[in-house]
Structure formats: C-alpha cells, structure tokens
Amino acid sequence: MTDVSLLVVEDDHGLAEALEDTLLLAGYKCLMVDSSEQAILELKRKTFDMVVSDVNLPGMDGYGLLQHVVDHFPELPMMLMTAYGDIAHAVDAMRSGAVDYLLKPFQETELLEAIAKHTSHVAQVKSHAPIAKDPASIALIDLARRVAVTDSTVLICGESGTGKEVLSQYIHSASERSTGPFVAINCAAIPENMLEAMLFGYEKGAYTGAVSSQAGKFEQANGGTLLLDEVTEMDIGLQAKLLRVLQEQEVERLGGKKPIKLDVRIIATTNRDLGEYVRNGGFREDLYYRLNVFPLKWLPIRERKGDIQPLAEALLLKHAQKMRLDNPLLTPSALSKLEAHSWPGNVRELENVIQRSLILSGQGRISDEHILFDMISAPKVEEADEDASEAASILGKGVQQHEFRIIAQALIDAKGKRKEVAETLGISPRTLRYKIAKMRECGIEVD
Numbered sequence: 001m002t003d004v005s006l007l008v009v010e011d012d013h014g015l016a017e018a019l020e021d022t023l024l025l026a027g028y029k030c031l032m033v034d035s036s037e038q039a040i041l042e043l044k045r046k047t048f049d050m051v052v053s054d055v056n057l058p059g060m061d062g063y064g065l066l067q068h069v070v071d072h073f074p075e076l077p078m079m080l081m082t083a084y085g086d087i088a089h090a091v092d093a094m095r096s097g098a099v100d101y102l103l104k105p106f107q108e109t110e111l112l113e114a115i116a117k118h119t120s121h122v123a124q125v126k127s128h129a130p131i132a133k134d135p136a137s138i139a140l141i142d143l144a145r146r147v148a149v150t151d152s153t154v155l156i157c158g159e160s161g162t163g164k165e166v167l168s169q170y171i172h173s174a175s176e177r178s179t180g181p182f183v184a185i186n187c188a189a190i191p192e193n194m195l196e197a198m199l200f201g202y203e204k205g206a207y208t209g210a211v212s213s214q215a216g217k218f219e220q221a222n223g224g225t226l227l228l229d230e231v232t233e234m235d236i237g238l239q240a241k242l243l244r245v246l247q248e249q250e251v252e253r254l255g256g257k258k259p260i261k262l263d264v265r266i267i268a269t270t271n272r273d274l275g276e277y278v279r280n281g282g283f284r285e286d287l288y289y290r291l292n293v294f295p296l297k298w299l300p301i302r303e304r305k306g307d308i309q310p311l312a313e314a315l316l317l318k319h320a321q322k323m324r325l326d327n328p329l330l331t332p333s334a335l336s337k338l339e340a341h342s343w344p345g346n347v348r349e350l351e352n353v354i355q356r357s358l359i360l361s362g363q364g365r366i367s368d369e370h371i372l373f374d375m376i377s378a379p380k381v382e383e384a385d386e387d388a389s390e391a392a393s394i395l396g397k398g399v400q401q402h403e404f405r406i407i408a409q410a411l412i413d414a415k416g417k418r419k420e421v422a423e424t425l426g427i428s429p430r431t432l433r434y435k436i437a438k439m440r441e442c443g444i445e446v447d
C-alpha cells in the first residue's frame with residue numbers, strides 16, 4: 001500500500017469499476033464518485049493526494065471541477081481523462097491548471113505512470129510521517145502538513161521523547177525545501193562557550209583554537225531547514241544574537257566582516273512550558289514571539305493512548321528485523337500492560353521497553369511478562385545495596401538472567417561503549433559497572 005489517496009470522478013460505472021480495480025491493485029487508496037458535485041462534497045470531508053476526473057460528466061463537467069480545485073485546493077494535483085479527439089480541450093485544461101491529461105481509451109500503465117509521476121513526492125513524504133493513530137495526533141500531523149508548505153517558523157513543544165525531532169523532519173520533508181538540507185543543533189548538548197561559534201560559524205583566528213574557517217549551522221542550512229532543538233537552553237546573551245539573525249535574515253561569522261544572506265526555515269523545539277519560562281525571565285519575550293509563529297504541541301503518550309499500539313508495533317517490527325526475528329507479535333496482555341503505563345519517557349521509553357521485551361522473549365512473541373518497565377532502571381534500590389544476594393532477592397534469579405542478557409545485548413549493540421549502554425538502559429555508569437562485575441562473577445565473559 002502506498003498510502004496515497006486518490007479521488008476518482010467517473011460516471012461510466014463499467015469504466016469506474018475497472019479504474020478502481022487497477023488503482024487498488026497498484027496499492028492506491030481510492031474513492032470513486034460519479035459527479036463533480038459529489039467530488040466537491042468529498043473534498044470538503046477528506047484529504048486527497050490527487051484528483052483524477054472524467055471531462056464529460058452530468059451536471060458540472062470536469063473543467064468546472066478543475067476550476068474548483070484550482071481555486072480551493074491549489075496544491076492538489078488534478079488530471080483529466082478526455083475522450084479521444086478532444087485534445088484541444090485537454091491542452092486548455094493543462095493551461096487552466098490540470099497537471100496532466102489522458103486520452104481515452106488509455107492503457108493501465110499510462111494511467112499508473114501519470115499518477116505515480118504526480119504523487120511520488122507525496123508517497124515519500126508520507127513514509128516520513130510520524131506514526132499517529134490517536135485523533136489528537138492525526139489532527140497534529142494534519143496541521144504540521146499544512147504549515148509545512150507555508151515556510152512559517154514553527155515552535156514544537158512537548159515532553160521529552162514525545163517525537164519533536166521526528167515531527168520537525170516531517171515538516172521539512174513535506175515542505176518545498178525538502179531537497180535542501182535539514183540541519184539540527186541541540187542547544188542543550190553543546191557547551192555554552194561553543195554554541196555561538198557552532199550556530200554562526202567562525203573565521204580562522206577568531207579565537208584560540210580556530211585554526212581554520214568554519215561555516216555555522218545557519219549557513220549549512222541555507223536553502224533548507226534549521227532545527228534549533230531545546231532552544232530554551234541557551235544563555236540570554238546568545239538569545240539576543242539569535243534574535244538579530246532571525247530578524248535580519250543574515251549571519252556574520254565570529255571574526256568575520258561580511259554578513260551572509262540567509263534563506264533558512266527555522267523550527268525550534270522545547271520541552272519546557274515556554275510561556276512560564278518567559279515570565280520567569282529565562283527566555284527573551286521578543287525571541288519567544290519570533291519563534292512562536294506557529295506552535296505545535298505533542299501530547300505525552302499517556303494522553304494519546306490510541307498511538308501506543310501502532311507505535312509499539314512499529315518499534316517491535318523495527319527491532320525484530322534488526323535481531324532477525326520473524327513475525328514478531330504483541331499479545332493482548334502485553335498491549336494492556338503498555339496501555340496502562342504512564343510513560344514518563346514517552347516514545348523513547350517505549351522504544352527501550354520494546355527492545356528489552358524482544359531480548360527477554362527471545363523469539364519475538366511478546367506477552368506481559370516480557371514488558372518490564374523498571375527492571376533495571378531502579379538504581380536507587382540497586383545502588384543502596386550492592387550485595388549480590390540482595391539484588392537476587394529483588395529481581396529474582398530468573399529475572400537476573402534476563403537482565404544479564406539485556407546488558408550483554410546492549411553492550412553488543414553499542415560496540416562496548418559503556419556510557420551509551422548506561423544511557424540506553426536508564427542506569428548510572430556506576431550501576432552498569434557493578435552489574436558487569438556481577439556478570440563476570442557468574443562466569444559471563446564481558447569483553
């Protein structure tokens with residue numbers, strides 16, 4: 001299934017059936033209607049990726065419908081199917097905004113090639129779309145898709161791990177800048193004194209250590225999109241400089257003399273309550289208004305439970321494939337347990353839990369016993385008492401075995417990088433060291 005949805009207008013019922021069969025077989029979703037009036041009603045109710053319409057229709061003809069589409073849905077491609085010999089009209093139709101026309105009778109392949117030509121971009125965008133089944137998330141993605149084409153600055157809020165970066169990438173891929181660069185900078189992860197140079201670039205000798213000139217993230221994103229991840233985590237002085245760049249649409253490298261013109265779309269994210277943060281003086285109000293042109297908010301997943309199952313299934317499939325496990329399955333008991341959890345770490349936590357459950361089940365059939373939220377992310381208890389028998393009594397011998405397997409797998413995945421493993425498993429490096437020592441004690445070779 002391509003996930004591309006078509007609206008097809010054809011009043012000849014025999015031909016309509018044949019068209020529907022061809023399109024469904026090719027993997028398209030399609031809705032068949034037999035008049036322009038009906039098509040207009042459906043366009044109000046649903047979102048389509050392309051309209052394919054006959055010209056000769058009872059009531060309003062295909063040209064009338066084309067005019068409606070051009071006026072009301074200028075982004076929506078429409079193709080006309082005209083009777084043989086009507087080529088002059090077809091050319092007129094192209095002038096009036098149709099993306100293509102087919103002369104009847106046409107071959108199936110001609111139809112499919114024409115549709116693919118005008119929807120391939122859509123299919124690509126949809127494949128980048130975040131998973132969203134809950135009505136609140138569907139509405140959010142719809143809003144994101146609509147704002148994507150406007151070039152407006154977007155501010156995405158939401159708790160940690162809700163999918164803000166995923167949504168930013170989607171907006172980029174659904175925008176006219178999709179062939180340009182998508183550059184992300186995490187303002188929280190970069191030491192304060194380096195952030196300015198990374199954002200704006202620097203010339204050779206601008207500061208000790210600047211041995212060569214370097215373009216900043218703004219310049220790198222020219223022609224595309226710049227994601228300022230966790231934008232609130234920059235100091236107030238740098239916020240003023242950022243504001244100036246955004247207002248003037250030009251940047252000057254540190255130590256540079258000439259301003260560089262920018263054509264960059266900005267997406268910013270935060271997991272803070274930004275309004276509150278502004279009131280408390282942590283973030284400049286003028287910068288807040290500059291960024292908050294179009295706000296989008298991810299709910300935490302405990303408030304969009306309809307997403308839990310599709311997200312869990314998609315993550316299960318992703319990790320099962322990595323582990324070469326066929327036909328992974330979430331049993332109803334596992335799903336109920338997932339749906340009842342409060343998910344403080346949102347989708348990122350869900351991904352970790354699914355990964356662990358696959359390792360625990362060993363064969364991809366996940367039931368509730370494999371869903372362990374706090375199995376090894378209870379460092380307080382573990383660190384409070386590092387005695388082996390105590391640990392065993394907390395977790396149980398069987399569970400301890402599973403725990404060892406998880407750690408071993410995580411070490412393999414991270415190619416032995418312990419810091420990464422500790423982060424993935426949600427435990428402190430000290431706890432990880434302790435656990436590895438225990439594994440060695442139990443005769444498990446940890447290289």
Ligand SMILES: Nc1ncnc2c1ncn2[C@@H]1O[C@H](COP(=O)(O)OP(=O)(O)OP(=O)(O)O)[C@@H](O)[C@H]1O
Pocket residue numbers: 129130131132158159160161162163164165166167229271347348351
């Ligand atoms: N709707 C979604 N569909 C598919 N994957 C998702 C979705 N939401 C989140 N994820 C996955 O969850 C993880 C966290 O997502 P992401 O990094 O976008 O969250 P975030 O809100 O930017 O997190 P943070 O605030 O910590 O930076 C990623 O691995 C991402 O691929």
